[in-house]
Amino acid sequence: MSVPKIKKMEVFPVAGYDSMLLNLSGAHGPFFTRNIVVLTADNGAVGVGEVPGGQKITDTLEHSKMLVEGSSIGEYKATLQKIRNKFSYLDKGGRGNQTFDLRIMVHALTGVETALLDLLGKYLHVPVAALLGDGQQREHVGLLGYLFWVGDTSKTDLPYLQNDDDTSEWGRLRRKPVTDVESLVRLARASYDKYGFKTFKLKGGVFDGEKEVAAIKGLHEAFPDVKLDLDPNGGWYLKDALHYADELKQDLHYIEDPCGAEDGFSGREILAEFQQLTHMPVATNMVDTDWRQMSHALALNSISIPLADPHFWTMEGAVRVAQLCDEFNLNWGIHSNNHFDISLAMIANTAAAAPGNVYDVDTHWIWQDGQYLTKNPYQIKNGQLTVPRNNEGLGVEIDMEAVKKAHQLYVDNNLGARDDAITMQYLIPGWKFDPKRPAMVR
Ligand code: GKR
Ligand code: MG
Numbered sequence: 543m544s545v546p547k548i549k550k551m552e553v554f555p556v557a558g559y560d561s562m563l564l565n566l567s568g569a570h571g572p573f574f575t576r577n578i579v580v581l582t583a584d585n586g587a588v589g590v591g592e593v594p595g596g597q598k599i600t601d602t603l604e605h606s607k608m609l610v611e612g613s614s615i616g617e618y619k620a621t622l623q624k625i626r627n628k629f630s631y632l633d634k635g636g637r638g639n640q641t642f643d644l645r646i647m648v649h650a651l652t653g654v655e656t657a658l659l660d661l662l663g664k665y666l667h668v669p670v671a672a673l674l675g676d677g678q679q680r681e682h683v684g685l686l687g688y689l690f691w692v693g694d695t696s697k698t699d700l701p702y703l704q705n706d707d708d709t710s711e712w713g714r715l716r717r718k719p720v721t722d723v724e725s726l727v728r729l730a731r732a733s734y735d736k737y738g739f740k741t742f743k744l745k746g747g748v749f750d751g752e753k754e755v756a757a758i759k760g761l762h763e764a765f766p767d768v769k770l771d772l773d774p775n776g777g778w779y780l781k782d783a784l785h786y787a788d789e790l791k792q793d794l795h796y797i798e799d800p801c802g803a804e805d806g807f808s809g810r811e812i813l814a815e816f817q818q819l820t821h822m823p824v825a826t827n828m829v830d831t832d833w834r835q836m837s838h839a840l841a842l843n844s845i846s847i848p849l850a851d852p853h854f855w856t857m858e859g860a861v862r863v864a865q866l867c868d869e870f871n872l873n874w875g876i877h878s879n880n881h882f883d884i885s886l887a888m889i890a891n892t893a894a895a896a897p898g899n900v901y902d903v904d905t906h907w908i909w910q911d912g913q914y915l916t917k918n919p920y921q922i923k924n925g926q927l928t929v930p931r932n933n934e935g936l937g938v939e940i941d942m943e944a945v946k947k948a949h950q951l952y953v954d955n956n957l958g959a960r961d962d963a964i965t966m967q968y969l970i971p972g973w974k975f976d977p978k979r980p981a982m983v984r
Contacts, residue, residue, distance in 0.1 A: 580945070581657040648854045670937075683894055798824070848874060874900045919938065
């Protein structure tokens with residue numbers, strides 16, 4: 543019997559609704575965007591992948607079609623090599639200074655990789671997790687509850703969703719403003735009751751550092767057994783980060799990108815000083831985002847928890863990072879951005895293949911939960927996702943009607959890549975991104 547070949551590759555830029563989440567880059571707009579890859583093989587099977595939105599990624603995926611269509615799923619690594627070789631020049635500038643990664647090729651590559659792995663898993667009757675690294679390591683994958691400060695949408699005329707989910711306190715609160723510690727703790731309680739998280743992460747870099755210190759203290763008091771992480775995306779200067787870390791040493795389990803490049807020193811050098819002086823474990827999705835950066839980060843002892851997002855490391859690459867972490871006594875985690883349920887399946891399978899003592903992985907899913915592109919989305923229970931060993935492929939079935947609707951939303955609203963500055967200007971007129979100043983401090 544011959545091995546299936548790819549008959550058709552389709553790319554759907556899609557959009558979903560978001561809350562007005564605040565971060566160093568500004569405020570999330572009413573929509574988030576993604577690119578969905580759908581591969582149809584000549585045996586009728588369908589493989590899917592999801593990566594960040596934006597025309598440049600859409601175009602790169604479109605231009606990859608000629609390398610993918612007609613290839614057999616058995617030669618998927620050769621197909622991926624071709625994409626890497628052809629488009630790596632697009633990523634010469636690196637990830638950029640924003641909180642989110644601006645590279646193109648790595649994302650497009652992952653979109654195709656995931657869809658091919660999905661097909662291969664279906665063909666071999668194994669989960670994608672079984673195809674990565676040394677195979678599936680676990681069925682249960684821990685997730686963290688990703689908390690944000692949330693802007694007041696009534697100060698804009700933008701079409702933010704309101705009252706879209708009345709089934710839980712989390713659903714009722716997630717579109718409402720959160721600008722003080724009390725409402726943040728209430729929001730955390732609602733997410734804890736619904737999803738059962740064992741770790742919370744607060745997106746910092748929004749208010750003055752002392753207010754974010756108070757927020758972590760409030761969360762620790764309310765949830766003494768829950769592990770806490772604070773992530774200002776490198777927005778603090780080292781001197782201030784040392785001060786806040788000292789105030790938070792009893793409260794935080796780890797910290798994420800507390801500082802970054804300054805005074806002619808690289809982010810890796812500054813974080814190495816931070817770790818040396820505080821002995822606090824540092825996670826990052828900003829200074830250790832490819833193998834070259836990783837070699838410097840390891841030589842300098844800059845970080846303890848690389849957040850290896852499969853969307854920019856590729857699924858296989860993220861698991862290789864996990865293998866290295868396991869051997870080198872580091873902890874591994876995953877970074878995230880707003881996403882649909884195909885990405886949820888991607889992080890579930892990646893983390894299920896990661897060996898060692900992995901940290902609860904990031905996901906923005908709780909802000910999107912209910913907006914499905916698959917017929918059988920993974921569900922968060924007890925702060926975990928489950929990847930049964932008898933799954934096939936990613937373990938989800940694409941809902942093409944839902945994909946087409948999400949594509950229409952994208953088209954109707956004339957959407958593209960993320961730009962948090964535009965929305966932030968509703969809150970602070972003339973607002974501009976400054977990688978060293980919290981978003982609300984102007
Ligand atoms: O969604 O606003 C956001 C986050 O700030 C995101 O852009 C970051 O990439 O989640 C991310 C992080 O951990 O830095
Ligand atoms: Mg981060």
